Amino acid sequence: MRKAGNMDKFFITTGRKIDEKSYKKAQQLAEKCQMPFVERDGKSLEQLKIEQQLDKILLVKKTKIVIVTAVGELFFHPNMAQLRIKKLLKKEPDNMIEAMGLKAGMTVLDCTLGFAADALVSSFISKIQVVGLETDELLSLVISDGLKNYNSGITAMDEAMRNIKVININYKDYLRQLPDDSFDIVYFDPMFRHPLQDSIHLQPLRQLADISAVDAESIVQARRVARKKVVFKENSKSREFSRLGFTKIAGGRYSNVHYGVMNI
Numbered sequence: 001m002r003k004a005g006n007m008d009k010f011f012i013t014t015g016r017k018i019d020e021k022s023y024k025k026a027q028q029l030a031e032k033c034q035m036p037f038v039e040r041d042g043k044s045l046e047q048l049k050i051e052q053q054l055d056k057i058l059l060v061k062k063t064k065i066v067i068v069t070a071v072g073e074l075f076f077h078p079n080m081a082q083l084r085i086k087k088l089l090k091k092e093p094d095n096m097i098e099a100m101g102l103k104a105g106m107t108v109l110d111c112t113l114g115f116a117a118d119a120l121v122s123s124f125i126s127k128i129q130v131v132g133l134e135t136d137e138l139l140s141l142v143i144s145d146g147l148k149n150y151n152s153g154i155t156a157m158d159e160a161m162r163n164i165k166v167i168n169i170n171y172k173d174y175l176r177q178l179p180d181d182s183f184d185i186v187y188f189d190p191m192f193r194h195p196l197q198d199s200i201h202l203q204p205l206r207q208l209a210d211i212s213a214v215d216a217e218s219i220v221q222a223r224r225v226a227r228k229k230v231v232f233k234e235n236s237k238s239r240e241f242s243r244l245g246f247t248k249i250a251g252g253r254y255s256n257v258h259y260g261v262m263n264i
């Protein structure tokens with residue numbers, strides 16, 4: 001659920017260097033999201049914020065869309081996934097992939113897309129479409145735009161990005177409408193109940209993300225929808241695993257992140 005009034009505080013503008021394509025894109029987005037479009041006119045973002053008396057910006061640049069918040073910028077970048085994919089290419093294990101038991105040809109429903117790092121790693125291994133759900137409208141817009149347009153220069157990475165289908169929906173609503181056994185793996189990575197101290201780069205995400213805990217009914221639905229496993233990521237010390245009924249835990253003894261696994 002979007003925090004009340006969040007969207008109202010946004011306006012949309014372009015980067016300082018405008019081309020026709022990004023200018024049109026910004027105008028179309030303003031219409032779609034019903035946000036005020038403000039001409040950049042060479043002004044600084046700070047100046048525009050004061051003039052508009054609004055504190056959040058959707059900034060359409062030539063190569064990406066950026067969400068500018070008071071605590072930092074948020075945009076799609078495959079850097080975290082890229083590191084993990086490089087390790088996988090060297091045949092080093094990835095804790096999430098091990099927990100999922102993911103192999104090529106298996107289908108994944110990622111219920112909590114966020115920056116799409118986990119979805120990208122899943123898509124790289126599965127080699128087929130991964131469906132990613134994100135309840136925040138702006139976040140799903142920025143991330144799906146990045147997944148469509150980012151050019152990493154590595155064919156396999158670019159294919160993995162294009163193979164992620166982003167749906168702007170709450171997983172509670174989506175899971176309920178799916179038939180039984182729709183995906184091999186159903187995956188949750190909610191905002192941690194107790195955030196890790198070193199995750200400062202997630203601060204802009206906290207401005208937008210749905211921070212609610214996963215409810216027991218969603219796990220019941222996920223078990224119905226999954227053919228093989230439901231996987232749930234949390235702080236390794238979290239009580240969420242036992243609250244939601246995850247008894248099998250994966251992720252390395254010394255890791256501060258663990259994966260609860262339910263085999264179906």
Ligand SMILES: C[S@@+](CC[C@H](N)C(=O)[O-])C[C@H]1O[C@@H](n2cnc3c(N)ncnc32)[C@H](O)[C@@H]1O
Nearest residue numbers: 112114115116117118134135170171189209210
């Ligand atoms: C910790 S982030 C996920 C990070 C992601 N796994 C990655 O690798 O980038 C959690 C995301 O799930 C989204 N979310 C939380 N509850 C949701 C719900 N009920 N339905 C859909 N998305 C949800 C939040 O808005 C947030 O963007």
